Every structure is written in structure tokens, then in C-alpha cells.
Amino acid sequence: MRAGIFLSLICAAGLACTGPLRAADEGTAWDHLVDEQVVEHGDGTANHVRVFAADGDSGPWLSIIPSLGRGVEDYTEDYHSTLTRRFVEAGYRVVLVQPRGIGRSRGDLTPENLSMGQFANDLKRSFDALGITQVSLIGHAFGNRLARTFATLYPDMVDNLALMASGGNFAMSEEQQSCLRGSFNLSLAEPERLKALACAFFAVGNDASVWLEGWYPELAAAEVHAANMVNGDFFKAAGGVPFLLVQAGEDFIAPPDKAGRVLEADLGDQVTYAEVPHAGHALSSEQPDIVAAIIIAHFQRN
Template identity: 60%
Template sequence: MPTQPLLRRIAFAFFAAIFAGPIHGSDQPTWPAYDFLVRDTIINHQDASNHERIFAEDPNNGAYVSIIPSLGRGVEDYTEQYNSKIVTRLAKAGYRVVLVQPRGIGKSSGDLTPQNITMSAFAHDLKASFDGLGIESVSLVGHAWGNRLARTFTTLFPDRVEKLALMASGGGSLSEDQQKCLFGSFDLTQSDEDRTKSLQCAFFSKGNDASVWLNGWYPDLGKAETFAASMISEDFFKKAGGKPFLIIQAADDYIAPPDKAGKKLKAELGDQVSYVEIPNAGHALSSEQPDEIAKHLIEYLQE
């Protein structure tokens, strides 16, 4: 049986191959016109540039919340551009929502050579943004791959994290059918019809519109993130440095089913973890049940 490091490298090689296709959509993300966008800036650091936006009803008050997106995708996933209202709901609840666009998307830039990038480097991208914006403490929400980065950041910089929440936090090994659906979703060489079928299977609950995720994929970023995740042990970030956190689990998550993902992590970590399950949602979550997710996030942040 292959060793775990070898399995990680096999997975990376597979993702590198399917991410080699053309980008489906624009390099420059499209954003809704928000009247509560209070800051739009670029922060340069260590040969990289981060594009940040802050959304708030009051630019001078409110706790900071930052959302880290899933593999190969950008922070606009949590806006109405992708049928999500999470940014809007958080801002209207009085929070200052800080969205740091990952390197390689739009105006954010930096080395994405897989062998040169680590989870620590991605974490330091976030830290550089928070430092540049004068944010000393922030609550983090990590979605899918972003949950790994959120826990890595919290492990490295525990004093900078107020609260931590995870969406679609991952499960165990995948069956052949699960792999087929997941890898088909990332294969940008397929037709829209075929990719929508894969997206429906891997990311969306039955009856929800999977086509909303046809766009917004960034292959170079995805390759770098996959490699970075393959080179770090889950034992390093699993407990998020011991900080309590919320798991928002999709009830219909085919890739990370409750029993192998959220419920399993809750059973392992006990009282460190708060757990909530969202019906009629798959791995995508934020574009399926944004109001329900925002409700639970706000309740947790206000505790």
C-alpha cells in the first residue's frame, strides 16, 4: 500500500494535470456594486501583493471577520456574484468583513510555483494583510481547503485569532466515485454540461444549481494550494492550536460526509468543537444555504 506522503504526491500530480487547462472565466473577478465597501487597497509584502476589500456598515466600528475560500477559488464566492449573501449578512450585522484575495487572482500576485509555496507562506499572506490594515485580532472562517489555512494560521498566530469557524472541513479517503466527481469538477477541458454534472455530484445538494460554480476557477492557485496542503501534516493544524472552533457541516456533503468529516472531528476533539449541520447543502455550502450559514456564524461570533 502506498505511504501517506506518496498518496499526497499522487494526488498533487493528478490535480496538476487537470488544472493545466485554460481558465474558465475571467482573470479579473466581477464584484457586485456594494454601498458598504469601505476600503479597497493593495498591500505589497515579500515579493507578493494582496488585494483586500473591507465591507462594513460602519467603517470605524465592528469586529473584523475574514473568510478564506476553497481550493482554486476566490473570495467573491461569498457575495451575490455567486448567489451568496454571507458578506452582506455579516456587514449588516455590524461586522467589518475583510476579504483578502489569494495570490494569483485579479490584483493579488505572488509566486505560485508549487515547490516554492507552503501553507506557512499562504498564512503569512494573510498576516501581511492584517498587519497592513492595522488589524490586531480577527475572526476567521475557512471554507473547504480554506479550513486548512484557517487552522494553520490559528496554529501559527493564535493571538491574532478571535474566533474560528470551518465550513466543509474535509473527511477521510475518497472512493473511486467520489474522486471521479471531484476531479471532474476541476477538469476545465470538459464541456459545461459535463462539468455541471460533476459539480452537482461533488459540491451541490440535489436540487441546488451547480452551474453557478462553472466560473471562478484559478488553475495556478489551485495547483499551488494542492501542493502546499500535500506537504503539511494534518497533525500540525488539526487542533488549531487548541483554540475552540465551530464546524458548519453540510448534511448532503458527498465529498466530506458528516460521519467522516464534521461529526468525526467533533468526536475526536470533544468540547473544543461546536457543531452544526446544514440541510440541503453540499460541499459548496456558501452558494447553497448562505442565509442559514450566516445565521449560525453570527450567533457563534456573538457568543
């Protein structure tokens, strides 16, 4: 299903399709936290895992994999996102696995010691510890590569798959690289960082300050190295698992014409494609209600 049809259905359902993020007036994701634990993997690695649900003992499992050098709080009201709450309201049990190196999650972050397979295995072992045998996966930005790697390695565990802000196989311009570098440079003065964040991650007019915090450069360096060490063809087709691709219409880092539309053209019917207006690479904090509605509608159709 193409973007225009998908978005017309969402707009007809009563969700605002442009404009600023609505104020959270229905509680937060944290009201639905039903379980929290640190899962030890026995090799010095551990992941802090949180489960959000309306009913802790029922509902299909869903997990969101965060973007480069960022944590799972991005999908809560902590970072102006309603994604977790919307999925819980739709009946899912949302399990958020904090990447190693953030908070209570730990593990080796030496770049040369890590691979995409190891990051995927962190997820697998965390799911196994909770008795999760099938899960709907959503990967955001870098997380889309990890989600597709997971689907390639463990296809039988993937119930549904969605990607947000998927990058493409193209050389970034100097301006794109500069904006990215500035976003991760925590020593920059706040006005400079805000300018870099707005350039790299947010559509014009959206509030980049919501992403001033929550950056983990050491994790980002390990993730970049892991991604660069694997041929993109390995995970490109997600092991043949069909997926939804939600692209931001104003994504400076991953422009639709160089990223999402290209991937859709390459993989054909395997991909259901939608573009979200007035959003950049940080679309989960810019247009979370629209993104959630698109993903929920797609998952419920399957």
C-alpha cells in the same frame, strides 16, 4: 451545542431552513465596500484586499478564507451568497483577502516553493497592513485547513474561529475524485462540467451553474501541494483555539460521518458542531442565510 439545537434556534428566528436560496432583495455586499487596495508585501507577493462595513471605522473584524482554487467573491452575491452582507448587517467589518494568483493578487504559485505557512503569512501581512490585531476567521473547505494553520501560528490574533465544509482524514472514492477532477477541468463541455460540479459540490436539486465560473487550477495545484506537505496533526486542533464546525448535511466530498462528526469526536468540547440541511460542499452558495445565522449566533455567544 449539537446541530439540532442550533438549527432549531435559527429556524425559530424566522430563517427558512430548507428550500432554494432567497432572491437578494436587500442590496448586495458591494453596496458596503468601504476600502479596496492592493497590499504589497515587498517580495513580489501582493494581495488584493477589500473591506466591507456599514461603518468603516467601527465593528470587530471578520475574514473568510475561500475554498480550493477559488476566490473571495464566493461570499458575495456574485456567486449567490449573502454571507458578506449578513456579517456586515450584524456589525462586522469584513475583510476579504484575495489569494495570490487571482486578479490583482500575485505571487509565486510554483507548488514546491509554497507551504501552508506561506499562505497563512499572506493573510497575516495583509491584516498587519490594515492594522488588524484581532480577527474572527471563517475557513471554507480548503480554507478551513488554512484557517486552522493561521490559528496555530498566530493564536493571539484569532478572536473567533469557524470552519465550513471541513474535510476529513479518509481516502476518497474513485467517484469523488472523478467529480473533483471534472470540476477543475475547464476544457470540459459545459454539460459535463455541470454534472461534475453538481456531484462534487451541490446537494441534489441545488443549482450547480452558480459555480461554473471562478476556478483557478494553478492556485488549486499549489494549495493541494502545500496541504499535502504538512502533517495534518499540525493544524488539526487549530492551536487549541475553540471553533465552530458548520458541516453540510449532503456533502459528497466531505460526508459528515467521515469528516465533521469525526473531528468533533476527536476534539470534544473544543468543537461546537452544526449541520446544514439541503447543502453540499458549496454550502455558502446553497444555504448562505442559514450558515451566516449559525456563525453570527455562535460568535455573539462567545
